[in-house]
Amino acid sequence: MSPTAVPAARDRLRIAIQKSGRLSDPARALLASCGLSWRESRDRLFCYGETLPVDLLLVRDDDIPGLLADGVCDYGIVGRNVLDEQAALRAGEGRAQVSKEVRALGFGGCRLDIAVPEAWEWEGPQQLQGRRIATSYPGLLAKWLAEHEVEASVVMLSGSVEIAPRLGQADLICDLVSSGGTLLANQLKPVATIMRSEAVLAGPVQPFADIRGELAQMLLRRLDGVLRLKDSRLLLFQAQRDEVPGLLEMLPDAEQPTVLQVDGADTLALQALCHGAMTWQRLEDLKRAGARGLMVLPVERMLA
Ligand SMILES: Nc1ncnc2c1ncn2[C@@H]1O[C@H](COP(=O)(O)OP(=O)(O)OP(=O)(O)O)[C@@H](O)[C@H]1O
Numbered sequence: 001m002s003p004t005a006v007p008a009a010r011d012r013l014r015i016a017i018q019k020s021g022r023l024s025d026p027a028r029a030l031l032a033s034c035g036l037s038w039r040e041s042r043d044r045l046f047c048y049g050e051t052l053p054v055d056l057l058l059v060r061d062d063d064i065p066g067l068l069a070d071g072v073c074d075y076g077i078v079g080r081n082v083l084d085e086q087a088a089l090r091a092g093e094g095r096a097q098v099s100k101e102v103r104a105l106g107f108g109g110c111r112l113d114i115a116v117p118e119a120w121e122w123e124g125p126q127q128l129q130g131r132r133i134a135t136s137y138p139g140l141l142a143k144w145l146a147e148h149e150v151e152a153s154v155v156m157l158s159g160s161v162e163i164a165p166r167l168g169q170a171d172l173i174c175d176l177v178s179s180g181g182t183l184l185a186n187q188l189k190p191v192a193t194i195m196r197s198e199a200v201l202a203g204p205v206q207p208f209a210d211i212r213g214e215l216a217q218m219l220l221r222r223l224d225g226v227l228r229l230k231d232s233r234l235l236l237f238q239a240q241r242d243e244v245p246g247l248l249e250m251l252p253d254a255e256q257p258t259v260l261q262v263d264g265a266d267t268l269a270l271q272a273l274c275h276g277a278m279t280w281q282r283l284e285d286l287k288r289a290g291a292r293g294l295m296v297l298p299v300e301r302m303l304a
């Protein structure tokens with residue numbers, strides 16, 4: 001199908017995820033926590049949605065933007081690095097964008113960095129003029145080089161990029177970094193960040209004209225509920241009325257609390273949904289400020 005063709009109407013939603021790799025397990029777990037479950041096909045490339053008409057396609061992550069562009073799938077869970085790379089290549093060829101980032105999903109965090117041999121004294125992007133840079137991200141690198149008015153040659157490699165300087169294939173690299181261990185092992189150091197990445201839900205630029213529109217809305221609603229609650233906890237405690245304002249100031253990550261009067265006028269019971277980590281230290285600070293009977297409860301689901 002050509003990228004401009006209108007995909008045929010379908011009555012099931014199809015989501016592409018990585019078949020095996022860093023993003024596959026967390027992607028499945030996230031979708032499962034939205035209430036989806038599947039029956040796996042024998043070839044293990046397609047999972048038929050059982051609880052809802054939402055099927056999974058198991059593919060190489062690099063193929064996801066193309067599958068979206070061709071209308072073969074409706075959504076995809078993919079690294080922002082992969083999605084934006086394909087977008088940069090499309091833009092470079094003057095082609096319109098057909099998919100976009102719909103939600104950031106909070107896992108698969110990494111950076112796309114420029115890294116140079118440890119012995120280099122980094123003076124800034126201009127130092128890269130005329131150099132050879134090995135990368136798997138030619139689109140994003142070309143865009144960054146153009147923004148910094150640097151002309152360099154790009155050596156395209158699909159993996160093991162960090163070894164290129166040692167092999168004399170390139171002077172430096174542009175690759176994904178997470179712990180920095182691979183750079184260190186190859187005597188390289190990061191000097192500039194081209195982009196920060198995490199797994200994202202990618203979807204169509206145009207809304208669906210069929211039943212998939214309703215399915216998509218439901219999926220996004222559930223996803224928002226799950227993402228919103230990722231680190232959230234319900235905090236319950238009691239306090240004297242005059243201590244409540246000070247206690248609430250210590251909970252800047254809390255939503256508007258529910259306040260109940262317990263006895264007479266002075267003791268109040270509060271429940272607040274807090275979005276930041278509820279550490280022992282925070283609980284002890286709250287206790288010192290007058291909170292009593294502190295309780296931290298997990299929150300499983302929420303529908304706004
Ligand atoms: N070191 C890392 N730490 C954290 N996230 C990473 C790291 N490297 C890559 N990622 C993220 O995980 C995504 C998938 O990485 P993975 O190594 O599984 O991909 P791959 O080898 O290209 O897999 P595929 O076989 O699907 O093509 C990357 O596109 C990126 O968004």
Ligand SMILES: O=P(O)(O)OC[C@H]1O[C@H](OP(=O)(O)OP(=O)(O)O)[C@H](O)[C@@H]1O
Pocket residue numbers: 159160161162175176177178179180181182183
């Ligand atoms: O900063 P670190 O934590 O060391 O991670 C960075 C490495 O991780 C990724 O490679 P991966 O392990 O997926 O191997 P690949 O390049 O062969 O896919 C990436 O391409 C880097 O090489």
Ligand SMILES: [Mg+2]
Pocket residue numbers: 060061062
């Ligand atoms: Mg890949």
